[in-house]
Amino acid sequence: MKKPLTRDLRRCLGATSVLSELGDLRVYDCDGLTIEKRLPDAVVFPATTEQVAEVVRICSRHDAPIVARGAGTSLAGGCLPIGGGVVVMLTRMKRIIEVNVADRMALVEAGVLNLQLARALTGTGLHFAPDPSSQIACTIGGNVATNAGGPHTLKYGVTLNHVLGVEAVLGDGTVMQLGPLGDRAALDLTGVLVGSEGTLAIVTRVWIRLTPNPQDYRTLRVTFDSLDDASNAISDVIASGIVPAAMELMDQGILAAVDEAFQFGFPADAEAVVVIELDGPSVGLDEQRDRITEICNRHQAREILQASDAQQRALLWKCRKMAVGAVGRLSPSYCIQDGVVPRTKLPHIIRRITEISAKYSIRIVNVAHAGDGNIHPILLFDERDADQVQRALAAGKELLEDCIRCGGSVTAEHGIGIEKISLMESLFAPYDLKMMEKVRDAFNPGGGLGLGKVLPSPHAPTLLHAAVSIGDV
Amino acid sequence: MNSESLPITSDRNGRTTLQAAVRPELFLECVHCGLCTSSCPTFTELGDENVGPRGRIYLMRMITDGTLDALPTVRHHLDLCLDCRACESACPSGVHYGRIIEPFRLAMEEEKHRGIAGWDWFRTFVLFGLFPYAGRIRLAMKPVRLMQRLGLYDRFERLGLFKLIPGRLGQMATLVNPPVDQGPKLPSFLPAIGRRRARVAFFVGCVADAMFRHTHWATLRVLQQNGCDILLPEGQGCCGAIHFHAGSNSGARRLANTNVDAFRLDEIDAIIVNHAGCGAMLKEYGLHWQDDRRAQRQEFSEKVRDINEFLDQLGPVAPTGEIRAVVAYHDACHLRHGQQVIDPPRKLMELIPGLELRDLPESEVCCGSAGTYNLNQPEMADRLICRKVENIVSTGAQIVLASNAGCLLQIGREIRRQRLPIAVLHPMDLLDLSYRGEQPELPGHNGR
Numbered sequence: 057m058k059k060p061l062t063r064d065l066r067r068c069l070g071a072t073s074v075l076s077e078l079g080d081l082r083v084y085d086c087d088g089l090t091i092e093k094r095l096p097d098a099v100v101f102p103a104t105t106e107q108v109a110e111v112v113r114i115c116s117r118h119d120a121p122i123v124a125r126g127a128g129t130s131l132a133g134g135c136l137p138i139g140g141g142v143v144v145m146l147t148r149m150k151r152i153i154e155v156n157v158a159d160r161m162a163l164v165e166a167g168v169l170n171l172q173l174a175r176a177l178t179g180t181g182l183h184f185a186p187d188p189s190s191q192i193a194c195t196i197g198g199n200v201a202t203n204a205g206g207p208h209t210l211k212y213g214v215t216l217n218h219v220l221g222v223e224a225v226l227g228d229g230t231v232m233q234l235g236p237l238g239d240r241a242a243l244d245l246t247g248v249l250v251g252s253e254g255t256l257a258i259v260t261r262v263w264i265r266l267t268p269n270p271q272d273y274r275t276l277r278v279t280f281d282s283l284d285d286a287s288n289a290i291s292d293v294i295a296s297g298i299v300p301a302a303m304e305l306m307d308q309g310i311l312a313a314v315d316e317a318f319q320f321g322f323p324a325d326a327e328a329v330v331v332i333e334l335d336g337p338s339v340g341l342d343e344q345r346d347r348i349t350e351i352c353n354r355h356q357a358r359e360i361l362q363a364s365d366a367q368q369r370a371l372l373w374k375c376r377k378m379a380v381g382a383v384g385r386l387s388p389s390y391c392i393q394d395g396v397v398p399r400t401k402l403p404h405i406i407r408r409i410t411e412i413s414a415k416y417s418i419r420i421v422n423v424a425h426a427g428d429g430n431i432h433p434i435l436l437f438d439e440r441d442a443d444q445v446q447r448a449l450a451a452g453k454e455l456l457e458d459c460i461r462c463g464g465s466v467t468a469e470h471g472i473g474i475e476k477i478s479l480m481e482s483l484f485a486p487y488d489l490k491m492m493e494k495v496r497d498a499f500n501p502g503g504g505l506g507l508g509k510v511l512p513s514p515h516a517p518t519l520l521h522a523a524v525s526i527g528d529v
Numbered sequence: 530m531n532s533e534s535l536p537i538t539s540d541r542n543g544r545t546t547l548q549a550a551v552r553p554e555l556f557l558e559c560v561h562c563g564l565c566t567s568s569c570p571t572f573t574e575l576g577d578e579n580v581g582p583r584g585r586i587y588l589m590r591m592i593t594d595g596t597l598d599a600l601p602t603v604r605h606h607l608d609l610c611l612d613c614r615a616c617e618s619a620c621p622s623g624v625h626y627g628r629i630i631e632p633f634r635l636a637m638e639e640e641k642h643r644g645i646a647g648w649d650w651f652r653t654f655v656l657f658g659l660f661p662y663a664g665r666i667r668l669a670m671k672p673v674r675l676m677q678r679l680g681l682y683d684r685f686e687r688l689g690l691f692k693l694i695p696g697r698l699g700q701m702a703t704l705v706n707p708p709v710d711q712g713p714k715l716p717s718f719l720p721a722i723g724r725r726r727a728r729v730a731f732f733v734g735c736v737a738d739a740m741f742r743h744t745h746w747a748t749l750r751v752l753q754q755n756g757c758d759i760l761l762p763e764g765q766g767c768c769g770a771i772h773f774h775a776g777s778n779s780g781a782r783r784l785a786n787t788n789v790d791a792f793r794l795d796e797i798d799a800i801i802v803n804h805a806g807c808g809a810m811l812k813e814y815g816l817h818w819q820d821d822r823r824a825q826r827q828e829f830s831e832k833v834r835d836i837n838e839f840l841d842q843l844g845p846v847a848p849t850g851e852i853r854a855v856v857a858y859h860d861a862c863h864l865r866h867g868q869q870v871i872d873p874p875r876k877l878m879e880l881i882p883g884l885e886l887r888d889l890p891e892s893e894v895c896c897g898s899a900g901t902y903n904l905n906q907p908e909m910a911d912r913l914i915c916r917k918v919e920n921i922v923s924t925g926a927q928i929v930l931a932s933n934a935g936c937l938l939q940i941g942r943e944i945r946r947q948r949l950p951i952a953v954l955h956p957m958d959l960l961d962l963s964y965r966g967e968q969p970e971l972p973g974h975n976g977r
Binding site for chain 2: 075077078079080082083084086087088090099101127128129145147148150167169171172175190192193316317378379380381382383384385387388389390
């Protein structure tokens with residue numbers, strides 16, 4: 057069964073674009089989430105949409121599941137090859153086909169890096185707004201799959217708001233083009249595909265909406281003695297009606313790691329630092345900054361500093377964006393959660409994180425896109441210690457259930473992947489899930505694309521289910 | 530997760546075994562986030578996790594854990610690593626990738642070359658027998674130099690006749706730089722010009738001395754101009770990097786100890802080195818071996834400064850000679866990633882009146898030279914140098930600068946091949962010319 061599959065794949069793509077030996081496959085058994093591992097039967101490197109379509113048809117013939125993979129930075133196991141099958145690497149499809157400055161759009165292949173696009177746009181006065189923290193490595197295809205965000209989501213919106221159309225290969229190997237020009241007469245199928253985590257189609261090309269660069273910035277670093285004050289201040293800034301471009305929270309634990317990495321000089325004894333960025337026309341920025349300063353001072357801010365030049369601003373952002381990776385300085389393994397709460401509940405959920413950390417004796421450090429209520433508690437553990445792993449998973453689950461109770465959600469940008477499938481039933485009514493299944497079956501009739509991902513199914517790994525029984529004892 | 534000065538584990542015969550080559554703690558620094566992948570030249574070219582830093586660490590970890598055999602395909606993925614350490618600059622967790630891959634490959638090489646079956650003439654005669662000795666390299670280059678004088682070399686190169694020389698020797702022949710006046714033999718002492726500001730010792734090296742003695746002279750004159758007394762200690766030799774990377778641990782240690790013996794540390798403020806590959810090696814003497822001389826090697830390492838770094842710290846005397854040229858600066862991996870020396874060479878070049886320094890796209894990406902990589906992995910090396918030269922051309926530069934012998938040879942060869950009107954120089958060559966009020970020789974069109 058497997059032999060004919062790889063033979064057909066080789067015939068289609070050539071020998072150098074197919075891996076099927078054990079020694080070549082092992083690195084594909086997980087992504088950024090390392091606690092669950094599955095080995096694929098083959099890994100392929102198509103160079104064109106037509107090749108992707110042919111691979112999908114071959115896999116469908118052999119009844120082999122398919123998972124698309126770009127940079128493999130998923131934190132939710134989105135690239136895990138459930139049930140073996142074929143990993144379709146899009147890393148060799150990385151051409152920027154067109155940048156159209158006048159119409160503010162670009163056409164790129166799915167494997168183009170977010171940063172590669174950012175660099176290509178230097179000097180045009182335009183940019184692609186989603187800037188996830190994995191920006192230096194992640195692909196546009198991955199951004200589309202997870203409907204990725206990033207700090208500047210607060211003002212500019214998520215990937216969906218910046219995708220005009222896609223070219224995609226459906227579950228039966230059909231190539232479909234959606235967009236790039238919106239047609240009011242049609243259903244918004246691009247909107248359906250963005251964020252579907254490879255369970256509906258493999259996106260091969262993306263028409264991107266480009267955003268003009270802001271004229272000016274004010275970037276503040278606000279230090280708080282107490283985490284509670286910091287989250288209250290954030291809540292109040294939003295309530296005041298100001299929409300900063302970004303408002304990011306880092307707590308004491310993560311600050312220590314970041315400071316070791318970049319020697320930024322964060323105060324070691326402060327419980328939180330909030331990075332607030334205002335952007336837009338120069339006129340009015342100073343007034344907004346003054347109002348924010350006033351709100352922060354009302355919440356006992358210890359210190360408010362403003363980045364004085366582009367270099368300082370860049371370093372501050374580097375510290376924030378590299379924060380998660382810097383966790384390796386604190387712990388051998390981590391699991392980063394991706395919860396969402398209404399912004400008024402931010403102080404509550406931050407307090408709950410501290411309680412949950414104590415309850416399970418799992419150290420938790422925090423970064424958060426606090427401005428839009430998106431928290432990223434990072435649970436630290438050692439994956440070689442089974443008990444710690446279970447406690448970390450259980451703590452993560454309790455945390456996300458709390459987000460749901462607050463009226464929030466279990467993911468803002470990382471996706472459901474395999475990690476949070478078991479929470480889907482708490483989040484959605486059975487009928488909602490049924491509808492999603494119907495949509496999936498329409499695009500991906502055999503269910504081979506992204507098998508076992510996102511929606512509850514017999515194929516889905518029981519990652520968090522297992523955690524409950526042990527953690528709650 | 531402090532992992533300073535971790536030893537390389539050896540078996541009873543002092544040989545490194547593959548499974549024990551790397552201390553397991555070093556692997557735990559990697560949290561598998563994948564942010565490094567895009568910095569890796571081989572991953573960028575091939576798009577395969579197996580040839581990216583995260584994948585390679587994963588492979589070495591599995592072999593160390595005993596969950597994966599060191600299969601030929603796995604060895605190939607590890608061999609294809611340039612050891613450029615760009616991933617270390619990218620890694621937010623501070624993974625010491627070099628300290629993982631270097632001992633691991635050292636063990637792989639030792640294992641491969643054990644016994645008669647593993648004997649490799651190139652390794653014995655060229656890497657270990659020729660490269661570490663400047664005199665022997667000069668001798669070996671005599672035929673090529675003669676060809677160059679007779680004008681035959683150009684014709685050979687254009688007709689592609691060097692391809693008739695098989696394998697790694699053919700690669701080597703094409704790398705030889707064009708003949709220049711290399712200057713006389715280096716003296717044992719040179720005095721500071723003007724007020725004395727420092728007393729330094731100069732590291733001469735092997736390939737650098739044989740092929741870039743003119744750059745050594747330029748560096749020495751620049752040091753003199755900056756008020757430095759310079760000692761050139763007798764008895765020093767190759768830094769040992771070639772041995773270390775080609776799997777001769779004991780050979781590398783012997784050369785390191787020879788150098789440590791040659792320099793009297795209490796007499797000097799710094800040991801100056803002007804090629805990045807040697808500099809990175811010298812700075813890591815203190816890390817590589819655990820024996821009773823480790824502390825001495827550590828003290829030596831602490832005195833080592835790259836010339837760009839040293840001048841920047843000293844506060845350079847501003848050069849006055851105007852040089853009207855457009856230049857691009859290429860970051861040698863072992864300077865930028867290995868030593869984290871990034872701004873100093875750029876700042877020095879900006880001191881030269883009239884010089885326009887343009888940003889080189891992907892300046893931090895390896896040119897494919899990587900020690901002896903271009904001899905062993907010519908295909909990947911070719912892909913990388915083509916990419917590099919394309920970027921250089923895009924800047925419109927007349928001169929491309931690099932602070933490392935390997936890069937200078939590799940970039941120089943491709944520029945000759947494509948007959949581009951671009952000069953390839955060391956930053957010290959240019960700085961020296963400015964101090965002396967002279968102009969660089971710029972090639973005309975067609976690269977001549």
